[in-house]
Amino acid sequence: MQLVFLLEQVVNGLVLGGYYLLIALGLQLIFSVGGIVNLAHGAFYAIGAYFSVSIAKFLGFGPSVALSPIAVAMLGILFERFLLRRFYAADPILSLLVTFGLAMIVEQLIRIIWGAAPLSVNMPPEFKGSVLIGDFLFSRYRLFLLAVVVGVLASIWLLLHKASFGRVVRAGIQRRDMVAALGIRLQPYMTAIVMLGVGMAALGGALFAPITIVHPAMGAEIIIVAFVVVVIGGLGSFWGVVLSALLVGVVRGMTIHFIPAAGEASMYVLMFLVLLFRPRGLLGERIEKFET
Amino acid sequence: MTRQNRRRVLKAGAAFVGASALGFPTIVSGQGDKIKIGHLTALTGFLGALGAYAQLGLRMAQEEINASGGVMGRQLDIVSEDSVNPSTAATKAQRMLDQDGAAFLMGEINSASAATIMQVAARNKRFYLQIGARSDALRGKSCNRYTFHVDIPSHVMVYAVGKALVRDNMMKGKRFYTLTADYLFGHDLAAAAKTFFDENGGQLIGDELVATDVTEFSPYLLKIRQARPDIVCSNLAGNQVTNLVKQYAEFGLPYPIVGFNLNTADAWAAGEGNLSGTWPTVWHHDLDVSTSKTFVANFIKKYGKPPENHAWIEYISLKIMAQAMAETKSTETMQLVTYFENEPKFEILKARQGYFRSWDHQLMQEAYPFTVKPKGKAKDQYDTLALGEAVPAPNESLDVLAVSKEQNSCVM
Numbered sequence: 001m002q003l004v005f006l007l008e009q010v011v012n013g014l015v016l017g018g019y020y021l022l023i024a025l026g027l028q029l030i031f032s033v034g035g036i037v038n039l040a041h042g043a044f045y046a047i048g049a050y051f052s053v054s055i056a057k058f059l060g061f062g063p064s065v066a067l068s069p070i071a072v073a074m075l076g077i078l079f080e081r082f083l084l085r086r087f088y089a090a091d092p093i094l095s096l097l098v099t100f101g102l103a104m105i106v107e108q109l110i111r112i113i114w115g116a117a118p119l120s121v122n123m124p125p126e127f128k129g130s131v132l133i134g135d136f137l138f139s140r141y142r143l144f145l146l147a148v149v150v151g152v153l154a155s156i157w158l159l160l161h162k163a164s165f166g167r168v169v170r171a172g173i174q175r176r177d178m179v180a181a182l183g184i185r186l187q188p189y190m191t192a193i194v195m196l197g198v199g200m201a202a203l204g205g206a207l208f209a210p211i212t213i214v215h216p217a218m219g220a221e222i223i224i225v226a227f228v229v230v231v232i233g234g235l236g237s238f239w240g241v242v243l244s245a246l247l248v249g250v251v252r253g254m255t256i257h258f259i260p261a262a263g264e265a266s267m268y269v270l271m272f273l274v275l276l277f278r279p280r281g282l283l284g285e286r287i288e289k290f291e292t
Numbered sequence: 293m294t295r296q297n298r299r300r301v302l303k304a305g306a307a308f309v310g311a312s313a314l315g316f317p318t319i320v321s322g323q324g325d326k327i328k329i330g331h332l333t334a335l336t337g338f339l340g341a342l343g344a345y346a347q348l349g350l351r352m353a354q355e356e357i358n359a360s361g362g363v364m365g366r367q368l369d370i371v372s373e374d375s376v377n378p379s380t381a382a383t384k385a386q387r388m389l390d391q392d393g394a395a396f397l398m399g400e401i402n403s404a405s406a407a408t409i410m411q412v413a414a415r416n417k418r419f420y421l422q423i424g425a426r427s428d429a430l431r432g433k434s435c436n437r438y439t440f441h442v443d444i445p446s447h448v449m450v451y452a453v454g455k456a457l458v459r460d461n462m463m464k465g466k467r468f469y470t471l472t473a474d475y476l477f478g479h480d481l482a483a484a485a486k487t488f489f490d491e492n493g494g495q496l497i498g499d500e501l502v503a504t505d506v507t508e509f510s511p512y513l514l515k516i517r518q519a520r521p522d523i524v525c526s527n528l529a530g531n532q533v534t535n536l537v538k539q540y541a542e543f544g545l546p547y548p549i550v551g552f553n554l555n556t557a558d559a560w561a562a563g564e565g566n567l568s569g570t571w572p573t574v575w576h577h578d579l580d581v582s583t584s585k586t587f588v589a590n591f592i593k594k595y596g597k598p599p600e601n602h603a604w605i606e607y608i609s610l611k612i613m614a615q616a617m618a619e620t621k622s623t624e625t626m627q628l629v630t631y632f633e634n635e636p637k638f639e640i641l642k643a644r645q646g647y648f649r650s651w652d653h654q655l656m657q658e659a660y661p662f663t664v665k666p667k668g669k670a671k672d673q674y675d676t677l678a679l680g681e682a683v684p685a686p687n688e689s690l691d692v693l694a695v696s697k698e699q700n701s702c703v704m
Contacts, residue, residue, distance in 0.1 A: 005518050011511050116335075116344030117600075120538070120563035129544035131616050139510070139515055173440055211542050213561050215533045217336055221507060256511035261474055261501040263511065279363050 004135045007159075010166035010251040012173055015142050017249025018149040022204040025156065025241050026197025032173045032236045033193050034088050039099040040079070041201055041226060042219030043106035048072050048202025049209040049218060050114055053121045061124050065206045066139060072202030073195040080194040085187070103219060110216040123210035145207050152200065153242070169193060173236050174285075228267050232274045235282020243282055311328040326369035327623055329363070329613075330388030332381055332409060333424070333606075335374035338504050338530035339401045341557050342602045346401065347372055347425060348595055349603030353610035368610070371397070376480060381405035385412040385420075395623035396420065398516060399607060401530075401602065403427035403477035413438040419625040423609045424602055426553070428695065431654045435702035438625060440632050440653040442609050446477065447494055448659050449572040450484040450552045451693045452683050454492065455548065456570050456661040462523060464493035468520035469547075471512060471536065473529045474501040480550050481527040509539045517545060526551035534558045541566040557600040559664075560673055564636040567676065569662045575604045575642065576657055576679050584641040595637045598674045608640045644671040649691060652702045656690040 027041045048068050056064035083102070087095035127141040160166035171179050172186045179186055206220070212218075225248070233244030250268045255266035274282060317586055331350060333343040350372065358367045371392050375381035381400070388394040389412070396419035400406040406425035413420035414436040422430060423442045426449065431441045444452075457463045468489060472482040482499060489496050498519050500512055516524055524540070526533055533554050550569040556576060559567055577588045577598040587607065591599040599607070615638065620627045622657050632653070637645040648659040661680040670676045684692045 005514070008514050009511055009517075012514055016508060017512060111344075117341050117557050117597075118534060119293050119563035120561045120566075122563045122565070128542060137514065137543070141542055142510070196323070211535075213531050213538070215341060215531060217340060218507075221505065253511040253514075257499075257515065260512070260515075261503065264503040264505055271390075 006254070008136050009257045010250050011136055011138075013250035013253030014246050015138075015146050016253065018153075018279070019204060020145055020225055020229050020248055021242060021245035022149055022207070023201050024226040024233070024245055025107055025153075025221070025227045025238075027223075028230045028233065028235065029169075029193050030084075030197045030243045031230065033082060033169060034084060034190055035092065036087060036099070037092070037096040037227075038084075038197070039096060039100040040106065040219075041198065042221070042223030043103045044049075044069065044072050044076070044079075044198035044219075044243060045201040045205040045215070045222050046110060046214075046219035047075070047265075048205030049214045050110060050119070050205075051202070053119050053208050053214050056121045061121070061147035061210070068206040069199040069203040071144035073199035074260040076195040076198035077191060079198065080191045085190070087109075088190070103223070107216050107219065116216060118213035118215040120213060121209045125208075127263075141211060148203075148207060152203065156196070156200075157238060161184065161241040164269070165189065165192070172253065173187065226266065230270050232267075232271050232281055234278070234281025236285040237281070240281055240283030247282075298582055311513040327364075327617070328393045329368060329370045330385065330392060330394030331370050331372040331399045332375040332388075332397070332403065332405070333372070333399045334401045335689045336376065337402075340533055341531060341561075341635045342401050342424070342555050342600065343374070343422075344526060344604045345557055345600040346399070346602040347597060348591075348607035349583070350399075350610055352430060352591060352594060352603075353607045353614075357365045357610065357614050360394070363614050364621060368614070369399075375400060375402065375405045375409075378402070378404045378408040382408035382412050386416070387420055396613075396625065396628070399423050399606070400425050400611065402475075403430060403480070404475050406430055406475060407434055410434060410436055410439045417625060419628045421609055421613060422658055424478065427477040428484060429480055431652045431697070431700070433701040435652055435653055435704065437629060437704045440648050440655070442605055442612075442655045444572075444657065444659050445654060445694070446480040446552070447484045447695050448693045450481065450488050451657045452571050452572040452661050453550060453552055454485075454488040455683065456680060457494075457523075460570075462550070463489075464550070465495070466554065467495050467497045467524040468523050468525050469498040469508075469516050469519050470496065470525045470527050471500050471502050472527040473532060474503050475529075477529055477553075478502075478527050483526060485525065485552055488602070492501050492531055499527075502532065504529070504532065506532065507535050508541070509536050511538060513543050513545060517543075519548055523547060524549045527553065529553055530555070530677060531558055531561070534561045537562050537567050541568075555601055556677065559677055560600075560640055562676075564670070564673075564676070570661050570663050570680075572659055573601055573662055573677075573679075576660065577604075577674070577681065578593070578677075579642065579660075581641060581643050583639060587641050604641065608638070612638050612640075644690065646690070649694070651697060651704070652695075652700055654694060656694065658684065658690070659693070 023045055030038045051068035051071050052064040055067050123141050130137050130139050168189055229244045229248055233240035251266050251270050252263055256263035333346045334340055335343040354368050356371055358652055373384055385397055398421045403423040403425040406422050420439045422439050426443050426446050428446045439536055551571045554571040554628045616628055616631050620631045632648045633650040635647045637647050640646045642658050646655050648655050660682055662677045665676055665678050
């Protein structure tokens, strides 16, 4: 029976990892292509959650999950056009400062617009409760969440690996100057990547809003996890981040099973161990512009 | 393009992510030549929403007192900041006394931060009204002469709910599984709960320590399912309770859930149909007491929403301090301490007045168990709780639920 319990935690950890992935993948894409650690990524996650709460009041759960990421992706255009674009060629510390500052501004704006008290949005009644598959207990809502994550993941993979868009982006990650020499402007691609990245973060916020509270500091909470996932997975590697997110979810679940008090520390221990043996992360590629 | 060093970028990123956990100060006001008061409360982290309500209540009391001429003809000037964490709280408390010219200190919700502010008060021999932290240890083994405590302690919260569970046949022979916030307050709550279970025939079959930054409870819920208890019990704090009850409802586990700590703002945020069971509170806005109703009406008029229990407690705390300063005609620590130790009565917007017990400096007052209104019965999102009868009952002494002198290790 003990083995079944452990397997249940593993499967649950994989589902949770899928959710982490939604936020970390965008962060990693923006970092890989633009060389910017977007510390405001969590802020877009929070805005996504708040938008979904506001939209759900009028249109219900489904439209809120669909419209909130689109609205945030539109904000992403402004974010890239008026802020990030100025820092691609600048000292990375400047973009860190700017995005960190933006995260603080957004958090305070949320307090002003929606208030400091936590908000709540309910999931549709049909998603409540669990289903038993064999001996495994699954929350219905998380199965839905998993399906959405798999769908998004497959779409992103196809976009990056089977479309001309992805070829340019992947080339841009490795040799920005060479892409430019071929007469391709990376700027519009970068805008699209930022839209995609912050849109995914917002989707994560909208999807998680029904099972957690929506509060102004939620962005600061998730950015830490997303950052750890990106570091463990490694830069430039789609599958590295996938592997890392799933691993973080499983390791957290297993740690809580055996040493509950250490549950939240487990991902940092994992990061330490991975960086000790693989400084570029699990599947991180050698990216020339990040090497000295 | 500037060549970027991967390690440098990652290190700087990690530093900023870490820095974001430190939070940033909020200053309510700060002017000269008035009675200066240093106020600290959690404005960020898992207790941040409660701290926001605390500031609203404090500000309202300050405005009322100042509008009526202040205290001893002097206006109250409150410097209110985010305590952030225990060490920052201590640093800020010391700064408020040394540099801001605060006559005394007030506030706090986080028990660990309150403990360090108490140390600052004792070291500097300055008065501290500890308002919203509930750990038994603060008024027990960590007590000191300079600190007085307003909120109900863990012990009372456990007994308020525990007695309701005994009455409802949900104690004797029942197997409990608890989730406990992994810091001073949670540990105290768990210890009080264990004592109550032992005294009343309940059986504790599992207790999980949960870090205060946990927002996702699914691994814990799976462990609960594996243990198959009769009743699940929350010893969590702040917005963690809301996350737990939301995810508990999401998984639809069949075991009843109760808890020994829940603030009304966190209950309101749970969303319709998610919260169930019996929980304790120190005050609720639909309390049927005329002074309380007046306060609630004024608060709604001012802020457009009803006061949460931390708004209420900060409001009455400043009123208590104003009364103490007016009657002693002083802001001197020992005069205030002696005044409170004489156990004067205070209007606290409840059916019975409160007083600070002289030997452990704890405000003696009523508490209330509450349950959740059936679905469809709530008028709005703030009308979800059904308040039970006050404990202790009107014919009982106010300190009947509090720890006795023999049980308390407090030595001033």
